[in-house]
Amino acid sequence: MEGALVFNCHSPVMPDPVSNLTPVPTDADYRRIAELVYVHSRISLGDGKRELVSSRLGKRLRLLQCGSYADYCALLAGPGGAEEINHLVDAISTNHTFFFREKKHFDFFEEVVLPQFHADASYRGDGCLRCWSAAASTGEEPYSIAILLALHAEKSPGFRWELDCSDISRSAIESARSGVYPDARIEGVPADWRRKFFQKGVGSQAGNCRIKSAVRAPIRWHLMNLFQEAYPFDKKFHVIFCRNVMIYFDRPSQEWLVQRMSRLLLPGGYLMVGHSESLSGIHHGLQMEKPAIYRKAPR
Numbered sequence: 001m002e003g004a005l006v007f008n009c010h011s012p013v014m015p016d017p018v019s020n021l022t023p024v025p026t027d028a029d030y031r032r033i034a035e036l037v038y039v040h041s042r043i044s045l046g047d048g049k050r051e052l053v054s055s056r057l058g059k060r061l062r063l064l065q066c067g068s069y070a071d072y073c074a075l076l077a078g079p080g081g082a083e084e085i086n087h088l089v090d091a092i093s094t095n096h097t098f099f100f101r102e103k104k105h106f107d108f109f110e111e112v113v114l115p116q117f118h119a120d121a122s123y124r125g126d127g128c129l130r131c132w133s134a135a136a137s138t139g140e141e142p143y144s145i146a147i148l149l150a151l152h153a154e155k156s157p158g159f160r161w162e163l164d165c166s167d168i169s170r171s172a173i174e175s176a177r178s179g180v181y182p183d184a185r186i187e188g189v190p191a192d193w194r195r196k197f198f199q200k201g202v203g204s205q206a207g208n209c210r211i212k213s214a215v216r217a218p219i220r221w222h223l224m225n226l227f228q229e230a231y232p233f234d235k236k237f238h239v240i241f242c243r244n245v246m247i248y249f250d251r252p253s254q255e256w257l258v259q260r261m262s263r264l265l266l267p268g269g270y271l272m273v274g275h276s277e278s279l280s281g282i283h284h285g286l287q288m289e290k291p292a293i294y295r296k297a298p299r
């Protein structure tokens, strides 16, 4: 099969520098890819994202030496397809995030959630504050939470916390776990917290910094699809951050997810969603506390 060599999608090889063109999916290929992405992640691409798909998948197709989306769809349907779908979703998902994004949530966390945890025994439960960053991306959101928790622990002897973080994207979770960021990415962190919680890179790491292990170590990372059957948690949460991900899901998926999360909240627990993600019209049984902050009824 001589011709198959050029379009061999089965063995990842270095991209061919002379065939650097990005193919565009036909209608049928686009629909197939959009359907696979939806079934696997519930990310809803709709009709208008063909250019986005083509620009985000171009590099993957070149890496696999797939000359067309028809070849790529054939690969997805073949024996290596199940593994390739993970790469597909990884390439399609939007990982944009930054430290202390949507600061109002972090203010609320410091000003309302933490004091309430100490003042209200029925909310506190067993005395360990448990949070979940459900679409953690490359880690900026969970580390923002962890910095606040670490600062709070310094002032509150005996305070214990746990932070679970999850994302469907393997590359995002790996990057998050490493805790390494270019210096420019932490500019939004107040200067004294930068000094306190980040280590400057030297040598080959010059220009990067790493979040210190005191903040990194207590975090648990999960490569996880929010729509998978079972979650790896054995306890419920005081706060769930599920921000700027539901915007990619359709209404039934959003409703299903919010109901599932509300079952994972402790009584009085909070669900934070992105400020552009309205839950209006969704049945969830939570009370809106503030814009983009919902609360489960206290005990």
Ligand SMILES: C[S@@+](CC[C@H](N)C(=O)[O-])C[C@H]1O[C@@H](n2cnc3c(N)ncnc32)[C@H](O)[C@@H]1O
Binding pocket: 040, 041, 042, 043, 093, 094, 095, 096, 097, 098, 101, 134, 135, 136, 137, 138, 141, 166, 167, 168, 169, 172, 224, 225, 226, 227, 242, 243, 244, 245, 248, 274
């Ligand atoms: C735009 S980022 C949001 C990051 C952060 N929460 C924030 O607000 O800055 C969206 C993240 O959701 C993840 N994601 C998309 N679909 C998912 C799914 N079905 N299960 C888990 N994570 C998903 C993507 O991989 C991406 O990292």
